[in-house]
Amino acid sequence: AQKITQTQPGMFVQEKEAVxxxxxxxxSDQSYGLFWYKxxxxxxxxxxxxxxxxxxxxxxxxxxxxxxxxxxxxxxLVISASQLGDSAMYFCxxxxxxxxxxxxxxxxxKP
Amino acid sequence: xxxxxxxxxxxxxxxxxSVKIECRSLDFQATTMFWxxxxxxxxxxxxxxxxxxSKATYEQGVEKDKFLINHASLTLSTLTVTSxxxxxxxxxICSARRPGGYTDTQYFGPGTRLxxx
Numbered sequence: 521a522q523k524i525t526q527t528q529p530g531m532f533v534q535e536k537e538a539v540x541x542x543x544x545x546x547x548s549d550q551s552y553g554l555f556w557y558k559x560x561x562x563x564x565x566x567x568x569x570x571x572x573x574x575x576x577x578x579x580x581x582x583x584x585x586x587x588x589x590x591x592x593x594x595x596x597l598v599i600s601a602s603q604l605g606d607s608a609m610y611f612c613x614x615x616x617x618x619x620x621x622x623x624x625x626x627x628x629x630k631p
Numbered sequence: 632x633x634x635x636x637x638x639x640x641x642x643x644x645x646x647x648x649s650v651k652i653e654c655r656s657l658d659f660q661a662t663t664m665f666w667x668x669x670x671x672x673x674x675x676x677x678x679x680x681x682x683x684x685s686k687a688t689y690e691q692g693v694e695k696d697k698f699l700i701n702h703a704s705l706t707l708s709t710l711t712v713t714s715x716x717x718x719x720x721x722x723x724i725c726s727a728r729r730p731g732g733y734t735d736t737q738y739f740g741p742g743t744r745l746x747x748x
Contacts, residue, residue, distance in 0.1 A: 555736070563722055565675075565739035611674065619665070619726075619737055621674045 522547045524614050526622035533602045534630050540587070541597040541625045543612030549573075553615040554595040556586065559624075560608040568610075571595055602629045634658050635727050637740035644715055645748055652710045652743045654725030660705035661727035665737065666698070669722045681708045715747045 523546040533539035545554065556568040571579045571586045579586040587596040599606055607629045612622040634657040644650050654664055662683050667675040679700050680688045687700035697719075699711040708727075712719055722744050726737040 557739070563724070563742040563744070565724060565726070565742075567736055567738065570736060615737075618677060618680065620677070623674050624672075626672075 522549070522552075522614055522616050522620055524612055524620055524622040526612055526625050528625045529623070530626045530628070532628050532630060533599075533606075535604060536601055538598060538600045539602055539627065541599070541610050541612075541627065543595045543597065543622055545593050545595060545612075545614050547593075547614065547616060549616050554586070554588070555613040555615065555619070556584070556595075556597045557611045557613060557621075558606075558608045559611060565611070569597070599627075604629050604631060633727070633729050633736075633738040635725065635738045635740040637725055637743050639743060640741060641744040641746075643746045643748065646716050647714055650712045650715055650745060652712075652723055652725075652745075654708045654710070654727070654740050656706050656727040656729075656738070659727070659729050661708075662705060662730060663728040664702060664708040665726045665728070666700060666708075666710050667724045667726070669724060669742075671722075675724060678710075712745065715745070717747045720745055720747045 525544045552573045554571045558566040569579050569581045569584045569586050571588045578588050583600045585598045609624045611624045613619050636655045638653045664681040666678045669675045678693045681700045681702040683702045689695045702708040724742040726739040728737050
């Protein structure tokens with residue numbers, strides 16, 4: 521069975537600093553995909569970044585980067601230079617046959 | 632990114648009535664759409680997978696007679712909450728899988744907030 525775990529219910533970060541949101545996963549599949557989504561208070565789910573299990577390099581998208589450590593089964597999201605608009609819920613997800621989500625981390629950026 | 636719309640964005644209804652929520656992929660054809668339910672401060676729970684032209688596949692514990700799903704075209708899936716009750720009040724989100732490409736990413740609609748009085 522596949523499982524995604526986010527152990528940080530809430531995080532605070534000072535504006536302009538970097539923050540790491542943790543995500544660990546468990547799967548017996550050799551091929552899988554890992555996603556991060558952002559959910560602001562409006563409720564929409566915004567796709568941020570993707571990492572394939574066979575990708576040798578860590579994925580990056582602007583201020584977002586994914587620290588993928590396959591042996592440790594972790595896929596942490598790093599947000600650099602935090603902005604006030606980054607305050608939101610962040611979900612890690614894994615795609616096997618279907619997309620399953622972690623519990624989410626609520627990030628609050630302080631001015 | 633791809634655009635997925637949902638309508639209505641919020642709805643309030645009386646107990647016992649039925650509510651239909653539409654999910655549309657606006658700039659791509661989606662053979663597969665998904666319906667999720669989310670309670671406040673919780674994760675998304677997959678309710679069902681909707682495939683164009685065939686019956687939806689429901690997750691364990693989801694009442695298929697209560698949550699009717701129809702995927703009539705490559706750009707439209709609907710979720711009908713039948714005989715709604717207050718415990719059905721929730722945030723319902725659909726997503727559409729964009730076929731092809733490397734990531735096979737799911738794009739989400741903005742969600743529908745249902746309140747049953």
